[in-house]
Amino acid sequence: MTPKQNDILCRVEGDAPMGALMRQHWIPACMSEEVVERDGTPLRVRLLGEDMVVFRDTEGRIGILDEQCPHRRASLALGRNEESGLRCLYHGWKFDVDGNAVEMSSEPVDAKICATMKTKAYPVHEAAGFVWVWMGDPKQVDSFDPPAWSAAPDDKIAIVKMHAACNWAQVLEGAIDSAHSSSLHSSNMPTAGNVSGSTATDEHWLRPSADKSPRLDVERTDYGFRYAAIRKPVQEPDKQDYVRTTLFIAPFTVMIPPNNRYKLIQMLVPIDDTNCMFYWIAWHETEGISQDEWRKFCGAVPGVDVDPVTFRKFRNAENNYCQDREAMKAGDFTGISGIPIQDMAMWESMGAIADRSHDKLGSSDKAIIEFRKQMFSAANAVARGEPAIGTGKDRIPHAQLSNYEGMVGKDEDWRDRM
Template sequence: MLNADENDLLCRVEGNAAMGQLMRQHWLPACLSEEVAEPDGTPVRVRLLGEDLVAFRDSDGRLGVVDEHCPHRRASLALGRNEEAGLRCLYHGWKIDVDGNVLDMPSEPRESCLAQKVRHKAFPSRESGGFVWIWMGPPETVRAFEPPAWAPSPDIRTSVVKMHVGCNWAQVLEGAIDSAHSSSLHSTDMPPARVDGAKATATAWPRPSTDKAPRLQVQPTDFGFRYVAIRRPIKDASTHDYLRITLFVAPFTVLIPPNNMYKLSILNIPMDDVNTMFYFIAWSDQEGIDQEAWRKFCGAQVGVDLDRDFRRIRVRSNNYLQDRSAMKLGDHTGIKGIPNQDIAMWETMGPIADRSRERLGASDVAIVEFRRIMLEAAQDHQLDNAGRCTGT
């Protein structure tokens, strides 16, 4: 359980919130590279930590992520013309380049020097692992960019699901590190492997256990923590255990147990206090799984399950298109796709769950450790900032 102040400290990321300021000390994924693949293509709206941004690739292929609102009268640059090495606002024609320079002000007198005096907010950006990453912290604190685990070489095959979730980032991340729920919530998609040598496929993740009450052991690390969920296996239970190891890499990355086809990473990125962008990444240096098969398995195909802004057709107002007939025939949830099953649980807790009303048990050890680590980090960040402000 957390009290109201602790819950706010953990969850809120907008403005000067300590957790949001902490997040700004890390490279953040803004969007997928595929969304801005085309020079002079359609600009992409991005919302991160309560700020509205726009990502685009200019005529020369350079990537830019800037404040969405034109510095002139604050109209949206996401509606602008991406042409001739910049984004041109539709309203009065001001044009902004990837570095935030104002290249043109056609509504100003020819002799005006205003363009040289205006600097639009632009963010350092990098591309790696199929993502566009940006630095939102102070420029003087920018860290060297380190490629993600799934992008050490071009030989890695990466498939990514992207989904907009209508609740706070901590709810999403707590679901990602919760190993116990998979035995129940995902039991249809992760059935017990009752045959020796059963392997994952493009439609199922069998596993060798029916145990729904794992024993958890957590080990703190310098990057966050790792923990193991220990279950009784179907075979040789008297001499063997079935182990699932999960890693939390602070502040927003989770690596969940792989299968025989690919490894799995999850990014839980706060858009604002009550919205999260969820990325589910399957990666392998072998055959792996192709992008469309991965998105189909997850119930996250753009144009089928999601709109072009990665918003889901399965939402609370339509009960996530739950199929009660399928449930009568044995489907556990009646909801298509592992992420959709998770999202139904996260969103129905409310935009920011009231953690003072929880009753945690033995299966929640990793949740407690996550909260401890992140609350301590946010509190330390507050103290550091207070020290700088007072000159200590």
């Protein structure tokens, strides 16, 4: 990719085409647990380069407003959340969840400005453990499409949240890259000859293959694309293949291969041009993993591994992700604890926006190539005034999408297992 093409793929702020594409989709603003308290502390959120404040009012309604008060631009994140509105500390102007000024303490009661004053309020939808925001034209709000994990009960949904100090696209490329797991995560996903698919324990995901160079088969779809990473298994390699399928659900969601206990989805949500928020959801309709277990397994416990408010990592580039070289000598492949932190170390080491013109891609990068081609084309389509990828009345509901992980006979098509 040329630097100009790379910018179109990565940049989301202002009038960037990719940002315009994102604005035609509902975007996760935060987890519901971050604003669970009525009249609780307002939450700062930054998405696509825009600063907002999220709050739950006295009646339990969620509001998302422009962070800056329209009066003199003081931050509403510092305001008082009380009596069904958010009050700016500077002059006492108070706004409800719809952005209406319900009190303006510094103005006469009969002042004309009191009847017309509003601040920017974003359409909001709360579902499946998240608060979702619509950042596009408020007159063209699309119907909310429940995510795949919405079919699971709340106690079978676990969420990891972590800030990544780089652009959203290189994080998403890591999420769709099945080949890297055989190396980078090899200590967490060791080979075991006695399993027929990914098998979760408290500390590992056991795999039935030692094959580090899968062959990839990619198929474009209306929602993005899906592909199979096909490996040679330990058992009966002449009769079967070990197949792991991944779905890219435009614009920022990846359904990665499941294990025997839970299904997995990642969302790579752009904060601005050079930062994104990483969400990793583990869920299952009947099995699953608890929230505490999931965050501990991933090394993403708030207050222990990440800041409980900003979700910035305590192990980061400044301290080399606390890499343990002695552990590496003893057999640990990376010396970095936790699958997400291992990924973060790779993504962030590329720079805030990786210069893709220097990439030397191979056959294991078919999904990466497809993502770049598809989303570059999709961003340009939006710039021409066309609908965003994954929208429209004929789209496949996300709750109907699924993937596969396991053995497939040599004479079978992996698509039949989806």
